[in-house]
Structures are given as C-alpha cells and as structure tokens.
Amino acid sequence: MSLDDPLIVSNTADAVNTSPQPAAAASALPPRFSCFVTGTDTEIGKTLISSAMLHALVQRGVRACGMKPVAAGAELRDGRWHNDDCDQLAAASNVHLPQSITTPFLLREAAAPHIAAALEGVTIAAVPILAAYVEMNAAADATVVEGVGGFRVPLNDDFDTADLAAELELPVVLVVGLRLGCISHALLTVEAIAARGLKLVGWVANETVADMAFADENVAALAQRIDAPLLGRVPRLATPGAQAAAAHLDFTLLPNWPAHTKL
Numbered sequence: 001m002s003l004d005d006p007l008i009v010s011n012t013a014d015a016v017n018t019s020p021q022p023a024a025a026a027s028a029l030p031p032r033f034s035c036f037v038t039g040t041d042t043e044i045g046k047t048l049i050s051s052a053m054l055h056a057l058v059q060r061g062v063r064a065c066g067m068k069p070v071a072a073g074a075e076l077r078d079g080r081w082h083n084d085d086c087d088q089l090a091a092a093s094n095v096h097l098p099q100s101i102t103t104p105f106l107l108r109e110a111a112a113p114h115i116a117a118a119l120e121g122v123t124i125a126a127v128p129i130l131a132a133y134v135e136m137n138a139a140a141d142a143t144v145v146e147g148v149g150g151f152r153v154p155l156n157d158d159f160d161t162a163d164l165a166a167e168l169e170l171p172v173v174l175v176v177g178l179r180l181g182c183i184s185h186a187l188l189t190v191e192a193i194a195a196r197g198l199k200l201v202g203w204v205a206n207e208t209v210a211d212m213a214f215a216d217e218n219v220a221a222l223a224q225r226i227d228a229p230l231l232g233r234v235p236r237l238a239t240p241g242a243q244a245a246a247a248h249l250d251f252t253l254l255p256n257w258p259a260h261t262k263l
C-alpha cells in the first residue's frame with residue numbers, strides 16, 4: 001500500500017485532530033548517538049575512552065549503554081563471569097542490561113577471540129551481536145560499542161572486528177595509543193576503516209606511556225594526516241577513570257552528539 005493511498009491520508013488527518021502528530025512526536029525524541037570505538041592496538045585505552053564517552057553522555061542526561069560484543073578473559077566472582085572491560089563500561093553507563101545483551105560473547109580465556117572461542121567450542125557470529133545491539137538500542141538513546149584489540153582482529157575464520165563494525169553500520173572513533181610506531185598503526189587503521197566504507201568521525205591521542213619522546217610531534221604528524229577531528233589528548237593519568245579522561249575530550253565534535261542537557 002502506497003503512502004499516497006487516500007485511505008491512509010484520511011486516517012492520518014483524523015489522527016492529527018485527536019493526538020500529537022507522529023512527525024512532531026518523533027522530532028521531540030532525543031537524537032540518537034552511537035559509535036564503534038576501535039584502537040591502534042590492544043591495551044591502548046579503548047575502554048577508558050569508551051567509558052569517558054559514556055560518562056559524558058550520562059552527564060548530559062542521556063540514557064546511555066556501553067557494549068563490548070566480544071570480550072576475552074573472564075573470572076568467576078559471586079557466581080558470575082566478570083570481564084574488566086564489561087564491568088568498566090557498565091559502571092559508566094546509566095542503562096544496565098543483562099550481560100548476555102551487552103556482551104553476547106563473553107569468553108573465559110584471555111587470548112585472541114577466535115582462539116578463546118575455539119577453546120570453548122564456540123563460534124563467534126554476527127547475528128547474535130546484531131540482535132543484542134537492536135535490543136540495546138530499544139533500551140538506550142546512546143550506545144558506545146567497544147571493539148576488540150585492533151581493527152582487524154579475527155572473530156572467526158571469515159569475520160573480523162572490521163566486518164563487525166561494518167555490519168553494525170556505525171561511525172568509528174579511533175583511539176591512538178601514543179607510543180613509538182603509533183603513526184603507522186594509526187594510518188593503516190584509518191585506511192582499513194575507509195576500505196570498509198565506514199566513516200571515521202573522530203580520533204583520540206591517548207598517552208598510555210608517560211613522557212613519550214616527541215609526543216607533540218607525533219600528535220602533529222597524525223593530525224596532519226587524519227581527516228577527522230582530534231577529540232582531545234588524554235595525558236598519562238595518575239588515576240585513570242572515565243571522568244578524568246572525559247575532562248580532556250571534546251565529544252561535541254562528533255556528529256549527532258546530543259546537545260540537550262536533560263531528557
């Protein structure tokens with residue numbers, strides 16, 4: 001049935017007289033914000049920056065939820081399997097969902113995901129992740145999805161984290177761990193993001209090591225070559241945490257970043 005159908009036009013007109021217009025109601029909804037956070041490597045600050053983003057969203061009164069679709073490395077505490085990344089993202093979120101939704105693949109062994117999965121006889125697949133993501137989006141107005149390791153980490157024989165970001169159709173934020181070698185790692189990742197048809201919407205320079213030699217020059221070289229806004233440079237923090245990191249970042253540079261302060 002086409003939208004030009006007279007019956008539908010007439011029904012819509014009736015509805016206008018008795019209830020708010022659907023279009024007006026939709027425009028009153030808060031803007032949605034979602035992104036995929038990747039990094040130049042493992043252990044370079046993806047969780048810290050994702051948590052900072054969630055913290056900033058929550059500060060704005062947005063219903064925000066973090067997702068770590070694949071996590072490798074878990075320990076049993078209080079009768080539940082815990083992963084540090086998942087716990088940090090949950091602590092920074094104000095929408096809390098079952099771990100089966102925020103992390104459909106929680107693997108016990110702290111190893112490359114496809115190896116950890118094989119040890120448990122599990123095959124990581126896109127469909128359960130996409131289904132969980134849809135559920136998250138129904139419950140939250142903002143979602144921050146943290147990748148695994150770098151951008152091309154295999155998840156199964158023919159599916160990697162870049163494929164996952166593409167399946168989710170999310171804009172990408174790149175965390176660059178400032179260390180010797182990071183320029184090439186960052187530029188290769190930028191190329192890989194573009195090769196998947198994804199949009200790099202921002203990047204972060206994260207000082208994972210203290211007093212890196214020529215840090216300013218490295219950041220300048222990256223800024224000159226990356227065609228996306230630098231959201232900020234996070235120094236080596238004495239006590240790393242979401243709030244402390246967020247103080248160094250300007251997320252308003254991201255498209256669809258919610259401008260309102262209260263829902």
Ligand SMILES: Nc1ncnc2c1ncn2[C@@H]1O[C@H](COP(=O)(O)OP(=O)(O)OP(=O)(O)O)[C@@H](O)[C@H]1O
Pocket residue numbers: 039041042043044045046047048049085148149150206207208234235236237238240
């Ligand atoms: N700017 C910083 N100052 C101090 N410590 C930091 C900083 N950035 C990251 N760290 C610390 O480095 C470690 C790795 O950071 P994080 O867990 O965010 O990395 P990651 O990229 O998410 O790692 P993974 O690949 O395991 O998911 C953590 O202990 C974190 O607290």
Ligand SMILES: [Mg+2]
Pocket residue numbers: 046047048085146
């Ligand atoms: Mg992490």
